Amino acid sequence: MNVTIKDVAQRAHVAPSTVSRVIADNPRISKETKERVFKAMEEPGYYPNAIARSLASKMTYTIGLIMPRSAEDAFSNPFFPEVMRGISVVAHNEKYDLLISTSGNEEEEKQAVINMVKGRKVDGIVLLCSRTTDELIPWLREEKFPFTVIGKPLDSKGVCWVDNDNIGASRLATNYLIKHGHKEIAFISGSLEFVVSLDRLDGYKLALEENNIPFVKELVAQDEFSEDGGYNAMMRILKQKKPTAVVVTDDIMSFGVIRAAIDYGLRVPQDVSLIGFNNIPLSAYANPPLTTIDISTFELGVKSAELLLKILKNKDYMADHIIVPVKLIERKSCIKR
């Protein structure tokens, strides 16, 4: 059996409560006692049991992270590790651990959250990506459980979130292509059940409108957030239309789009220009190097964690949001026409 607080108490000839106070560095304990207790902890190698401590104090010092979709997909898109990196840096600085739960589908995702929240395993949660149909956010809000979300929720009332200005970012990307002389611009994104896809579609439409370019629905397609998804979406478009440029809201999808273009006998960028989103490491090395919108993925993670910790430290922190800036990274996948 392990050394417990009682063993230490006996050794130091004090009560367990005193030892507890020493650990908490309670100012009401005298220097002498503190030293005595510390000594009594040393030799047997005492270390407080975090579980017991959590049970009594109702603090876990861990923050929960729900990976959307199945873990298989989540980790293979560099977006998620990158955002996790941001979260984990902040967590680590503040001595918080990260509890990760992966889920295969929306139902499992909900179970994972319930498990963390009702099971009292974490102090707060950061949610990745919000769906339009998300039941989690209303549920968490009702439970009054601390959480932040990356990606502005559809109904953002009373929730803390961190996101880019997705409408603006997409408008920026589209305008960039328009300024390069393109008029037949396609738009490929993930499923419209994600708010982010919706917003970026709006930005795209906005840019077209500003430049009196008609919106053509055959130039728009959605598919999975994967290389294959990009490939399939592009193929569907090419069967009907011949865009000279395309906005793709995910770099990984872009690779599929490039592949589809090539399979179709098109050269990138000579025949079709391309602008991506996320600026994942791969995009700089792609062929051609991808012009893309850098959404500061790392920063998204950092801010979401910082925001969550702020909430944890000040329970009635009011709903708040943070917009992380984007930046257009010019490389070689777009040409003037």
Place this chain on the structure above:
Amino acid sequence: MNVTIKDVAQRAHVAPSTVSRVIADNPRISKETKERVFKAMEEPGYYPNAIARSLASKMTYTIGLIMPRSAEDAFSNPFFPEVMRGISVVAHNEKYDLLISTSGNEEEEKQAVINMVKGRKVDGIVLLCSRTTDELIPWLREEKFPFTVIGKPLDSKGVCWVDNDNIGASRLATNYLIKHGHKEIAFISGSLEFVVSLDRLDGYKLALEENNIPFVKELVAQDEFSEDGGYNAMMRILKQKKPTAVVVTDDIMSFGVIRAAIDYGLRVPQDVSLIGFNNIPLSAYANPPLTTIDISTFELGVKSAELLLKILKNKDYMADHIIVPVKLIERKSCIKR
């Protein structure tokens, strides 16, 4: 306050212990009582407190993962997310959570482990990458705490590990270059304080020996596991020697090596051939596409988690290890000479 087991007990007119047994699906409880208890749980939305349960049962159903070095670096090398992906898939299937702790340096790494182990936060740990100087492994072994390690430890007595045959893999890579007519082959790896670097160096030497090629220590360099590390290592070699080919034990480093070669006025692969390790997604899209050793990173994660769970289910599972096969992926970064 939340609904507890006592509330449910009152509602169902039974003792808390009975409720507990119902949750555990104890066969000694009659069907009628079970139903009554289930009903009493439903309405108030009872959910067992995992912390309290852990305290009493000494099981957490979470496995710990220690990210080596600082989280900043760890997540930016796709190796780690990929191995995590493997672990998390297995964990998820077995209804285990993942507790992640990131550390800045070796000292913090140790603290993180102690915190998990002595704090009883996890049932077992999977360790990523073993250093030659690792104190963690002996410590965990002495504590008799269940763990597995990815990467064969120097002293593997009594520990369960998962790894590739690194000597063989490196020999394979080197022989591939030799068969392509290369004789001046450089070898670039991460620090030799990692066992994996050591093993791969041995494999390289072995291949040279088999082919009666003298070992030249100016053709060997170590540096950080990063793009810059690769760049610097290659530059150091180029200042002294002119290899026609190089084995690089990490794809990310390879990119730096390519950059260094280009900066030095060399073309890849025309002037210098290159073979990498890991087969990260990026390597297929690199310019030139990278010939590399696929070490089945995902599988490494899967096996390490499976092994750990096996240990957890059968406490005195004997020390064991699993070798995950490697595969040479031929692309365009090597030419015959």
Place this chain on the structure above:
DNA sequence: CACCTTAGTGAAACCGATTGCAACCAATTA
């Protein structure tokens, strides 16, 4: 001198579950 602070510590309740053991009841056996 009686009264009030204040500092320092201990006793005991509590956090929300699990589990060994005793107890009970009805049915069976001797």
Place this chain on the structure above:
DNA sequence: TAATTGGTTGCAATCGGTTTCACTAAGGTG
């Protein structure tokens, strides 16, 4: 009829801490 047995369930201890409250002794105040 008494004892045994098997199936159910409750009591109470336990897991390892935190925290409220009470208490003691020393020092300060009017």
